[in-house]
Amino acid sequence: MILEELETLEFARPRPRGGRRRVGRTLVVRLHVSAGPDRFIGVGEVPASRWTPEVRQAGWSALDRVAEELRRRETDLVEAIADDVLLRTFLGELAAPSDPNLVALGSAVQTAITDACGRALGVPMSQILRDGGAQPTEPPLTAPAEVDGRGADAVTLVRRITAQRSAGPVRLRIDAHPAVLAPVEQAMSTLAPGRRRLLLRLSGEPRESDLVDLLRELARGLRRGRAIEDALVELPRGWSSFEQIARLQAEVESRRSLRARFARGTPPRILLPGDDPEVRRGTADLRRVRAMSLDPVTLGGPLTTMELARRAIAVQPTLQVVLVTSRGGSEITAALGRSVAAALPRCDLLVDAPVTKWGHRPRAGSGGPQGADVSVGSEGAHGLGTDINVVAAAALLRDYQRYPLRRSDGRGSSEGPPVRYPRHVERVKKWALDNHHLEREALVSGLRTVRVSTQSFVADDPASGRAIVFDMSVGHASSSVGRRLTVNKARTAELLAGAGVPVPEGRAFGPDEVGAAASYARELGFPLVVKPTGGSLGIGVTSNIRDVEQLDWALAHLAEQRYARTGILVERHLTGEDYRAYVLDGRVVSVILRRPAVVVGDGHHTVEDLVFRYNAQRIANPYLGQRQVTFDDTTLAHLDQQRLRADDVPAPGQRVPLRSAANVSQGGRSFEVLDETHPAVLTVLARTTAAIPGLPTGGVDVIMEDHRRPPSEQEMAVIEINSKAELSLHHYPTSGRSRNVAREVLRWYRDRIGLPEPPGWPSTLAVSCQVDGAVVGVGYEDWLAREASRLGVDHRVQPRGPRLAVELEGESGAVAPLIARLLEGPRGARPVMVVNEPDARRSQEGAV
Amino acid sequence: MNEPGAPPDIRRELATRRSRWSSWAEVVAADLGIRTERHDPRVLMLHAPGRLLAFHGLLGPSVGHAMQLFSDSVALTRLRWSQVSLPVPGYRLLSRRDVEGAWRAVDGFGGTAMLGSVVLGAGTNHIVDRTDEAGFRQAWQAAAEATGTGRTYNRLLIEPVPQGRDVRVTVVGGDVVVAREVSPAAFNQRAVASSPAQPVEEPVVLDAKVTDLVARASAALPQIPYCTIHMALEGEPSGAVSALLRHVELEPAVEEMADAAVEAIVRSVIEFELAYEP
Helix, strand or coil: EEEEEEEEEEEEECCHHHHHCEEEEEEEEEEEEECEEEEEEEEEECCCCCCCHHHHHHHHHHHHHHHHHHHHHHHHHHHHCHHHHHHHHHHHHHCCCCHHHHHHHHHHHHHHHHHHHHHCCCHHHHHCCCCCCCCCCCCCCCCEEEEEECCHHEEEEEEHCCCCCCCEEEEEEEEEEEEEEEHHHHHHCCCCCCCCCCEEEEEECCCCCHHHHHHHHHHHHHHHHHCCEEEEEECCCCCCCCHHCCCCCCHHHHHHHHHHCCCCCCEEEEEEEEHHHHHHHCCCCCCCCCEECHHHHHHHHHHHHHHHHHHHHHCCCCCEEECCCCCCCHHHHHHHHHHHHHCCCCCCCCECCCCCCCCCCCCCCCCCCCCCCCEEEECCCCCCCCECCCHHHHHCCEEEEECCCCCCCCHHHHHHCCCCCCCCCCCCCCCHHHHHHHHHHHCCCCCEEEEEEEEEEEECCCCCCCCCEECCCCEEEEEEEEHHHCCCHHHHHHHHCCCCCCCCCEEECCCCHHHHHHHHHHHCCCCEEECCCCCCCCCCCCCEEEEEEHHHHHHHHHCCCCCCHEEEEEEEECCCEEEEEEECCCEEEEEEECCCEEEEECCCCCCHHHHHHHHHHCCCCCCCCCCCCCCCCHHHHHHHHHCCCCCCCCCCCCEEEEECCHHHCCCCEEEEEEHCCCCHHHHHCCCCCCHHHCCEEEEEEECCCCCCCHHHCCEEEEEEECCCCCCCCHHHHCCCCCCHHHHHHHHCCCCCCCCCCCCCCCEEEEEEEEEEEECCCCCHHHHHHHHHHHHCCCCEEEEEEEEEEEEEEEEHHHHHHHHHHHCCCCCCEEEEEEEEECCCCCCCCCCC | EECCCCCCHHHHHHHHHHHHHHHHHHHHHHHHEEEEEEEECCCCEEEEEEEEEECCEEECCCCEHHHHHHHHCCCHHHHHHHHHHCCCCCCCCCCCHHHHHHHHHHCCCCCCEEECCCCCCCCCCCEEEEECHHHHHHHHHHHHHHHHHCCCCCCCEEECCCEEEEEEEEEECEEEEEEEHHHHHHHCCCCCCCCCCCEEEECCCHHHHHHHHHHHHHHHCCCCEEEEEEEEEECCCEEEEEEEEEEEEECCCCCCCCCCHHHHHHHHHHHHHHHHHC
């Protein structure tokens, strides 16, 4: 079994209770291994509590090293698994880095490898971890009932403890003071005999004498045996070292009066964390401790944990073992805890942290793959027994890395490699991206801007008073009536045809004229396109309809869509590629070739996995990253037409189209091809916006066979004009040249209102901003400092009455995204208006 | 499709506000000998000789869609006018959630102020003062509900209680076409009034200073060649003592406007669009 590939998937973890803001990140390591013709995937996880910014910073390079090592070695893991020592040695040196901060990362790798081995061998992970003939721990391991008793009186404690339904011990958090034990005993006595087991978590900053008194008081209670039958103690922070714990344990047991009494019972046992450096070095005298907690994540993985537990139990046969799972983990971490607990020679308690969900379950009947992002497999599952629904989780994917980097397969070379872009704009909202680009160009050209909303601004030249207004991507020269006309695709086609622009043959019908539309479609002949008369983003569009069955499906599908009430448009389907051109006052400034989402089989990945990879590769693109393929009805219908399901494995080289619409918003790919577009094609495209009264700019959707050939040699038709065309499509193509359409638009508007061409388009920007609204004393300044620091922007903030005066200076590509977000601010702030004035003297001339 | 010389019977269509402007445009176009075509209650195509014009309501191809921002946001319009040194009332713009900030802002206007939505016509204005906190909070609540929760317009405006006459001037291509006074002034109607007086509109004649002010205010708003500007005018319109620019409308409400005024506006707009070169 050969290790083929290592992937890391970093997820933003949503705030509990479905909050919109995200907190923390979780790293999942996925390993692909091959065993002959079969392929398997193993998963491991660094929970959010361990995937700290510091670890994250060092983690990527560590993973690079691990990936390189995996690639260099070609150890057959099937043989290694048969030799337990060989496997453990291999994994131990590979996945347990010397840096203690990276232990959790090593744990994830170790878990993933063991998981993959389990899947390959068809056995649960616990079976791999267990020694050959060892028996599993007696189930069930009941998780403790968590109770916070800090500051609570006896009555409250009783209420909280008796409210717990778990049959396990009570894990009670209290302040470390001897006086608290009386109400605790009173509360515990209300439980039924046999349930009065206590796991005491002490907090605060106690003196040693207080701790000793508390432990002795607890020992007396245990001796009486009426209220508390058994007690494990977790000491507060600062009291968790081996030496301190061993000393306190000895102190409790050293009293002669108690020693005799304990002959009839068990003294309280203080938990020693298994990741104590002394224990890890193996020098500690483990006979001096009575109980130990083991967290596989902080110990370096399941195999390391097993090693430690075996060694400790060999030294201290009566040692109580408590298995703990780290907080902030998903079902992967929880399953790891269960697997290790089941494999340990003994495990007295499993303290299972709550499982974090990455996403929400799809609604029942939504048609997509069901289940949460990580789910537990069926009884007798292999490896960890967990499955990651990667498609459901993809929306929360924060970053993605694949080792080794993907090799080009030589196909589709004209598409070129994906373009990577700086991530400065990642926090600019999806709907505000175009407007942000326009504002950036306005500022670098020396115009002042005023914002009252995240999607619109006014730019003016203070000297002349001349102004430009942008609402989303649309400037003030685009008229209201022009926009209204283009909303109706049938009306647009009439106007275009009147201006001599080729359009497809077709007819529009009312929303209730489904029968008439179907009859007309049959008359027109297949293949056909059915789409809503209004609408955008390819919603409700079905193209290449080849028979009556598909036509009926398309009409029924359209009736369920958002724009169904705008009417039905039936058109002849044209064979060819799908293009979007941006036309600016009779000039074509960018042409994008759009292709529908498609994945190519490699013989061992499922469709679902291929789609996940497809989506993950878009993450680095600020525009495409937010427009991904989902397993909705349309995708599933396409798969169905190909007799495929999401969990099927396509043959090597098999192309699996996921959509027919090439819209990027539907997951399509984009390639910038202006430079190679035939001049005669550009001439036709340039005429389009002039055909619509009051529409100087727009995005023109056109179908043609090949943009490099003249229209006279091919079939070509304009199918739509978008008055609100997105600019970012041209800024961030999948591959090809990035076109700064926003700059072209701004330049045209400056000329239109009589402003001269600016002396330059600086690459650095200095801006004075005035933020109005409830922004003082609400954390706005701290928020701004954090964001500016993240983007590498110099900043100064000063309250001026109810407003904030902000000075920003840095790379224009970093300053502008921050300006775009000034109207958002932190939670609690209520900015209502922002005025931005560039300082031309401080902004430097730079490369355009 | 209407051919010249056969004016449509617009009375039925006049019953709906939605199509009134384009219905009048249809009448005026017939009078001017222009063939018209309609595909939508609000969209009218005019086939002028050598030129195809389209109107969405009153708005032709020369009016930028983005200019709706100005008619939608009182604050943005006033900021724009003040940037070019035109007289506007003082005001504070506040988030609809910032009720405490608003309560403090009332002090800044001498203890009595008017609050209302940033969107014209979204709700009635309310006059509030520092002696009645309960009344203030009730008014704020009502105004906040009226203004909505959208990202752009979820703001409220507080300003000094306006003084003087409520005068609205429709400008086309820099020329005053219609000037009206609304009486009683709509801008300081109390929301709590149990029986608000029925407003009456009267045509007024403006003096040269006010006419010039209106022309400058119109020119300061790019790509709005025709609009209706709301003003607070002190003194007689023909001899105004002072004038403050309050707001702009792209398509004024037509319910109370006299037919002659509507026709004059529509005729001027069509003639402007026919002569307009982008």
